[in-house]
Amino acid sequence: MHRYDKGRKMRQKSSPGNSLKKALNRKNRRRLFAFSILAPLSLWFLIFMILPIVSVLFYSFTNANMAYPDWKFVGFDQYIKMFTRDTLFPVAVKNTVKSALIIMPATVVLSVTLALGINAVSEGYGKVLTFVYFLPSIISMVAVCMVWKWLYHQQYGILNAVLKFFGFPAQKFLNSSSQALVCLCVIQIWVLIGYYAVILLAAIRGIDISLYEAAKVDGAGSFQRTFRITLPLIRQNIFFVCVMATTQAFMIFTPVKVLTDGMPGTSTYVLMLHIMNRGINNSDVAYASAMSLVLMGIILIFSLIQKLVVREKEEA
């Protein structure tokens, strides 16, 4: 029974004959209210969450294709196909892992540095910086990609103009199979660092200031204070950023789709693009589901590892 039920009861004491009926009504009313909210919610949840989870599992063991009405169970065939017959799958995995290996460390290092930097400068300047660095996070990724496409332009882009000005050879950027993926990662990093820095900055600002005062009294310099107090104390948040950046990197899609569509060659062909091409363009739902599950597995494993690492450090 809830605490605020008491008030109602006390008031009802004045009319003892009605009290039971009223209490029941109230209980029922509360029940009805909770039900009226949870019922549609659960329905939505069933259709848009549980059903997709079940069907992604289910389809991955069938040969369902949206172009044909018939389907049958094929066991692990889709998974076998993925790892043996599909030549694009290893390429897509390689590119995805590569972009994750670029995006994750760069984003984490840069955003931590940025957060520490903003924390070190005066409040007013810090506010301006936060505003500016946060800007890319609010802009639609498609618009961001259009702008970067123009910056990266091989003949007329400003980046090549600057390179030429300083006497460097012009680069092919998105048109080169060795640079395109890195260029896409740069966009993603550029978008993410300010965003993560704000998260980390909030954590840094939450640290008890007396710790720094004490360290100062003990003669710790600002470097020591940063590495011995700030960073260890926001470790949890840094790992949180790690997990988010890894997830983001593994699911990189928008810049790839808008800017290169996997080209040149297959140099920017990432897993999400492969899933969408197979599942939507070729309507091969079964195979795309199997790949989605693998991707989900990779992401969950990574998040789990990172979570375990944090916990271990906590206990150590």
Next chain:
Amino acid sequence: MKKKFLRPGKCIIGILLFLGAVTMVFPFIWMLLSSVKGQTELLQMPPTFWPERIRIENYTKVLSAIPFVKYFMNSVLTALINTAVGILTSALAGYVFAKYQFKGKELLFWIMISCMMIPYDTLIIPLYKIMVKMHWTNTYLVLTIPFFVNIFGMFMMRQFMESVPNDYIEAAEIDGCGQYKTFFRVVFPIVKPAVAALCIFIFMGSYNSFLWPLITVNSRDLFTLPIGMASLTTDRKSEFDLLMAASTMAVVPVFLVFCCAQRYFVSGLTMGGVKG
């Protein structure tokens, strides 16, 4: 207050941060400048920084190339609907989970929270198939209903609802408020600051969503702005005056709102931790 002195170390940090800030803003400034340059001026090497003369006609060109206003309205309207409904479901569900006792509550909540762990993009293929089966593709339904419930928002609202004093709810009920009235008149106003942040979170998530509308909508009448812009980049590959004007038009409204409500943007977007 700690007094801050200008030390060389601090100066270097300040300058480095300034340079970083320039790389953050420069693409936008370059976009803005390029959007008012003519086709020939854009293809000059070395490029000019200031435009020879400001060509507003690039913007009118965008309006004739794509139904920009229509795409924009599609985006804004669906985002508004999704935000309104999303806020309502999050707040109501959060309220029920925080203040009501019923059988299976813990289990239900636990299931919802564990679903939050799953990267939703990996469920898009089966979800697409479900939408096709329900004949929802190419309708407004597909752009709205899947966004109606926000698990993260629900989770967050529950935290805030727990801080609402039970006495308030009690008092409202004693005064004869019904359950809904209690919620809207008493509880909802108390959690308003959290709602503001959640508004931004849901609105931006819907407004900027790309992958979902890309696969579920292919009639141009239903295109949202990101999809319309992406189609423009493939249709008019090399007309950068047009592309830059279009992206300026897409960026400026968001930027203006961001300037007014920066605080809510920052808290709203960072609480979720996912930006696509």
